[in-house]
Amino acid sequence: MELKPDEISFRISGQNGDGIFSAGDVFAKICSRSGLNVHGYRSYQSVIRGGHVNYSVRAANWDAKAPADHIDVLISIRGSGFEVDAPHMSPYGIILYDSKGFRIKPDEIKVKEGVKAIDMPALELASQYSNLKIVANTVFMGAVVYLFDLDLKVFENILAENFSKKGKEVIDLNVDSARAGYNWAKENVPQIDHDVKIDTTKPPKMIIGGNESIAYGMVNGGLQYFAWYPMTPASPIGQFLTSYGVKAGVAVKQMEDEINVSNNVVGAAVAGARAACATSGGGFALMTEAIGYASMVEAPAVFIEVARGGPSTGLPTKQEQGDLHQLIGASQGDFPRAIIAQTSVEDGFYLGQEALNIAEKYQMPVLIASDLYLGEHFETVNEFDYERIPIERGKLILDEVPEEQRPYKRYLVTDDGVSPRTIPGVKFGRYDAGSDEHDEFSRLVSDVRAGFPEAIEVRLQQMKKRMTKMDVLLKELPAPVVEGHSIDDSDLLIVSWGSQLDIVREARAHLEKTNNIRTSHLHIKYILPFHSKEVGEILRSFEQKGVNIMMYEGNYTGQMARHIRAETGFEIKHKYLRYDGETVLPIEIVKYVKDTFGGN
């Protein structure tokens, strides 16, 4: 090895029920308390016991915000790790396993050249302190702490915190087990030689997932109401709010299905609460009627869609960006709504607040596109700026309709399409939030008045009023800008959207550093209303300069490429499309670029 790696990459794998996720969480915490930036993600299945799951953690002094291309140290609790995880080992990697304790047969053990597979008697060491099989994980983790030359004391402190409710005896046996593992490794395994500086004195950063960050952001943004129905991978949003949001005053309601989640949220929004809900693709399909309804009655509500592998029940625990067309096509008729993609864990915190503001200022539904990878992976984040985004409620009347505005017109025609809004309890402000077409006073024009000239006028007037909000909103949203090399200095423009921002950024850095391919990057965040003019101009100008252009996204048909074509008339010919369900590694994008456009 010529250069020491400037990051450490760890994975633990085994069956559901082996305690893989707890061990991974502990390692992430050890790293963050060692002054490192951390990125982690889990791979799991739709079962509660058995199968194969893993948990990957990457840590560095620099801002590691994408999955690592290789694994330095793997704990393979079960034999299946040699099939699933071992192929991803670094050339200098170390695999720890316990053949006796977990009955791994010699013919299961397969490793690449250079990788050391070390048979460690973890269960036997653990049995000195406890007869619980799970304690072997603590022994293994003690060894990992040694292999990366981390501070055992940090691990011991975390064990003491985690088992504080179980008493001193349990803490001691775990600390002893950790030490036993550490010492065994010291005797028997060489350390990983890395160039990562450990500093246990720095205050650790927050470790948060993409789901939790958007939930947390909404709480900071004055969220008053949240409804949900459990669905992988969106559940952590509801879970966070029902555990921690309620401590900050958020009313959280679990409903009986997603149809009623969405209607419940619209009811709360009409009543005057800042309201949101979250689900995945299947649940969102059930919510769609209420999205048009929210837009028709001009109720502000946020709908978060954390996509997973489709179609239908599909791959419930796997990654895909396959729901874009569902979001765009949700609900009948033409109506105003914003569709915005969450682009990173950190972005979630601010987007959660921005979405609530847009919903209230424009009195329309805001749909947020996230996905399993973004929602479920976690990162250390820089301290959030809690005051960056003010709480903006738009034209909301909270006490009494002013005399000059009486009799009150809920759907008053205005220049920006947004009418002053009352909520129940406001004096002189009564109206009916009707899902039928209505006039400025909220009176129906769908029944006895339908077809009369006056009703036709009302229909045209109210459609235009509502749709005007899309034009006004577009002006407020920041237009996309090209990152990286300028048009005069670029070999390739990569277009991507949503959750894949940081993965593409790392792939681009890799292309530049090791392949000398200079890239530019157009990343789409605001999907509707869409900056058709700006995006079209960027694409055409790169094409005219002769720069290669490629789309990278996580679905079979290239849904964002199609959206871009629909909005701009520009067709992106090269597409790297991923729909295998797996977390995309930067190195895989690098390989596509080299295979498609050449390069060394």
Add this chain to the structure above:
Amino acid sequence: MSVTQKVDLKFSLSDWKDNVAKPTWCPGCGDYGVLSATRKALVSLQINPEDTMVVSGIGCSSNFPHFIGSYGIHSLHGRAAPNAIGVKLANPDLTVIAAGGDGDGFGIGLGGFLHAARRNFDITYIVMDNQIYGLTTGQASPTSLIGQKTKSTPYGNIEHPINPLASALAAGATFVARAFSGDGKEFAEIMEKAIAHKGFSFVDALSPCVTFNKLNTFDYFRERIYKLEDEDHDPSNIMKAYERTYDWDHNDRVPTGIFYEISRPTYEEMDVTLKEFGNPVKRGAIRPKNIKDIASHLY
């Protein structure tokens, strides 16, 4: 308390009647009686229309909010209950009435109805039950009787009708009643008790469709109706209440009145956020002071 005898009322019938749309129901429709009884009950209880939300689904009867002088939501087909719950949990100080038809509440919206009942939100849910789909011009509904010929059952209905009252009891509703649109006086009394009841009140309103249901007419009910209070019914006894809900099925007699009423803590009284922080809407959309504390487990 009769409305006409009081002159110093803060809120009068005109507060609930004026400046609202003229009902669009067919002449003779049972829903007129329901509307009138509901307004009377609201006046009698001296409820402020501006602190009231009437929520409906879709269907003939679901136009209800447009004809009554409170705030209203005319939502989606079958979704009165989940919308009403959202309103109530967001602002528990409001009087919330959900209204709709039998197709809306017992067909497409059955799940929402039963779950609202079991949760015991302090709302009143009134179903104008005409045993037919009216607005779509006469198909069988979940309460259409066996053998009834409709546009969707031209050879006679072969599906057993749902028993809405027994369903409400089984789901855990704390106030279960039936009222007949043809008896305005009793209807207003029942509505008054339903709205005043603290918890989920369900009122099955027999509200004949004069256009599409030629079987369950005003006369049909007048021949079969009797009042529970005339037969010494004990509304605190749930098993007796169940028995009475089957009277129509078993004995061709249709009881009206309060089948069941019990006191149980409401959802709003037990909700952890409302207990700690009070009314979410009145508290306002604010940046929590403890925003950093709630994330302390993330380090």
